[in-house]
Amino acid sequence: MRNILAICKRELLSFFVSPIAYFVITGFTLLVGFFFFNYFSLFLRMYQMAPYLQMRGMPMPNLNQTIIEGVYQTMLVILVFLVPLLTMRIVAEDKRRGTFELLLTSPVSVSEIVLGKYLSLAVVIFVMLAITFIFPLLLIVYGTPEVPPILSGFVGVLLCTLGFASIGMAVSSFTENQIVAGVSSMVTLLLLYVIQAPAESLDGTAAAVFRYLSPVDQVQDFVRGVVTLKSTVYFLSMIVLGLFLSQRALDALRWR
Amino acid sequence: MIEVRNLCKSYGDYKAVIDVSFTAAKGQIVGFLGPNGAGKTTTIRMLSTFLPPTSGSATVAGFDIVAQSDEVRRRIGYLPENPPLYGEMTVEEYLRFVGDIKGVPRASLRSRISEVLERCFIVDVRRKLCQHLSRGYRQRVGLAQAIIHEPEVIILDEPTSGLDPRQIIEIRQLIKSLGRDHTVLLSTHILPEVSMVCNKVVIISRGRVVMESLLSELSRDKSLEQVFLESVSREEVVDAAACVNQGA
Ligand SMILES: Nc1ncnc2c1ncn2[C@@H]1O[C@H](COP(=O)(O)OP(=O)(O)OP(=O)(O)O)[C@@H](O)[C@H]1O
Ligand SMILES: [Mg+2]
Numbered sequence: 001m002r003n004i005l006a007i008c009k010r011e012l013l014s015f016f017v018s019p020i021a022y023f024v025i026t027g028f029t030l031l032v033g034f035f036f037f038n039y040f041s042l043f044l045r046m047y048q049m050a051p052y053l054q055m056r057g058m059p060m061p062n063l064n065q066t067i068i069e070g071v072y073q074t075m076l077v078i079l080v081f082l083v084p085l086l087t088m089r090i091v092a093e094d095k096r097r098g099t100f101e102l103l104l105t106s107p108v109s110v111s112e113i114v115l116g117k118y119l120s121l122a123v124v125i126f127v128m129l130a131i132t133f134i135f136p137l138l139l140i141v142y143g144t145p146e147v148p149p150i151l152s153g154f155v156g157v158l159l160c161t162l163g164f165a166s167i168g169m170a171v172s173s174f175t176e177n178q179i180v181a182g183v184s185s186m187v188t189l190l191l192l193y194v195i196q197a198p199a200e201s202l203d204g205t206a207a208a209v210f211r212y213l214s215p216v217d218q219v220q221d222f223v224r225g226v227v228t229l230k231s232t233v234y235f236l237s238m239i240v241l242g243l244f245l246s247q248r249a250l251d252a253l254r255w256r
Numbered sequence: 257m258i259e260v261r262n263l264c265k266s267y268g269d270y271k272a273v274i275d276v277s278f279t280a281a282k283g284q285i286v287g288f289l290g291p292n293g294a295g296k297t298t299t300i301r302m303l304s305t306f307l308p309p310t311s312g313s314a315t316v317a318g319f320d321i322v323a324q325s326d327e328v329r330r331r332i333g334y335l336p337e338n339p340p341l342y343g344e345m346t347v348e349e350y351l352r353f354v355g356d357i358k359g360v361p362r363a364s365l366r367s368r369i370s371e372v373l374e375r376c377f378i379v380d381v382r383r384k385l386c387q388h389l390s391r392g393y394r395q396r397v398g399l400a401q402a403i404i405h406e407p408e409v410i411i412l413d414e415p416t417s418g419l420d421p422r423q424i425i426e427i428r429q430l431i432k433s434l435g436r437d438h439t440v441l442l443s444t445h446i447l448p449e450v451s452m453v454c455n456k457v458v459i460i461s462r463g464r465v466v467m468e469s470l471l472s473e474l475s476r477d478k479s480l481e482q483v484f485l486e487s488v489s490r491e492e493v494v495d496a497a498a499c500v501n502q503g504a
Binding site for chain 1: 301306308326329332334336338340342343345354356358359401
């Protein structure tokens with residue numbers, strides 16, 4: 001446990017001494033803020049037109065559906081591009097500058113290295129998402145949304161981001177080049193993001209599989225306030241898979 | 257303390273280390289001497305459990321480097337060829353981190369840090385970022401890192417490279433003082449360094465050990481210089497001569 005915490009602490013120091021974490025967090029907050037106010041004005045617009053909508057028998061605008069769902073889903077797109085910036089250096093940099101030789105010849109296990117590094121990513125991600133939680137909080141304070149879906153949606157986005165980070169870390173473990181790690185994780189996450197596309201031309205089990213693999217659909221469940229075992233298992237498996245692959249990559253290094 | 261038996265390492269088809277065997281007893285300072293590309297770093301990386309051997313075996317502090325690598329890691333201090341520093345940490349932060357992962361008891365960590373800071377002459381740079389250190393200071397921080405947990409066996413890959421003459425003298429003094437209660441294996445391509453610091457020499461050339469001898473036995477009939485030139489192969493005499501002429 002001491003090893004895991006020591007490694008996590010060291011990684012956090014790197015994140016906040018080098019400006020990467022600040023840049024990513026600031027960028028994320030700005031982007032999410034931008035989209036929040038966009039969805040907010042869209043909602044206002046729809047609200048003004050409410051009488052017409054009512055006359056034609058169309059549904060009334062809904063705070064949760066319009067703003068919360070929109071913002072949470074947009075966050076996923078932004079995260080596909082920003083999470084790799086956080087994860088690309090996490091292992092690759094150690095390999096390139098030779099500090100890996102220190103870690104691998106110290107009495108720490110590969111799993112402790114992996115968990116320590118992942119924990120540091122989890123902390124940065126939690127801070128990043130917690131800051132943008134200000135926007136939904138504004139709605140709760142000044143409006144009358146349904147609160148539980150806002151909270152469960154946040155948990156869904158958090159789990160999804162942790163999954164993305166785990167995959168990004170695995171990619172970083174396979175190379176010593178940060179740029180290669182960054183670009184490959186972006187491509188991987190983007191592919192994952194659009195993976196339900198083939199489902200439209202397929203049917204039956206195949207379509208269901210592609211739909212199940214899509215983080216968009218899984219987060220949607222959380223955003224609607226239905227926290228199912230299925231989506232929770234989905235995100236946890238993504239996290240475990242990434243950790244497992246990182247572990248394998250580093251084990252292979254030790255016994256190359 | 258260190259026992260190496262027929263250690264081999266191949267990189268693909270290239271045999272970097274061939275059938276290397278030697279021993280280092282407790283309290284000895286062993287100089288691992290050889291020209292560039294002889295296989296010193298490769299051997300040292302195997303002994304420090306960073307690289308697995310292709311064949312052969314070795315024990316360090318009584319434990320097998322492959323089967324009991326965890327036990328070996330607990331008992332060695334290792335300075336790699338390039339000091340493994342984290343540029344964005346200060347020297348003190350870095351040493352605290354290394355102390356943590358090497359398992360130095362929390363209660364004594366602070367005193368261990370101030371002791372190695374003093375022993376390696378880096379007290380005045382302790383608040384500096386590692387990335388702002390000069391080559392010689394990086395080397396000393398690397399050395400401090402290797403001894404912070406008072407390991408039984410200390411393995412140093414070219415500990416004096418990049419140092420100025422005064423620093424070389426100080427670091428050699430330090431290594432000598434370490435030899436009193438630790439076993440030290442240090443690699444070098446500077447011949448006079450061996451006669452000044454070590455009490456045993458192992459000469460390696462083109463991946464093979466060509467000589468292993470206590471310094472006390474050696475100087476009786478021949479100088480180390482002669483032995484070295486005779487033992488490395490003819491084609492390498494130019495390389496070898498360079499080793500002899502180098503250094504303080
Ligand atoms: N990762 C590697 N892949 C392929 N060949 C390697 C690798 N590492 C080392 N070698 C080769 O193995 C041989 C021995 O290298 P090594 O680094 O052990 O030499 P050395 O004795 O430490 O030399 P130096 O005094 O220059 O540090 C060299 O010919 C080197 O080119
Ligand atoms: Mg070398």
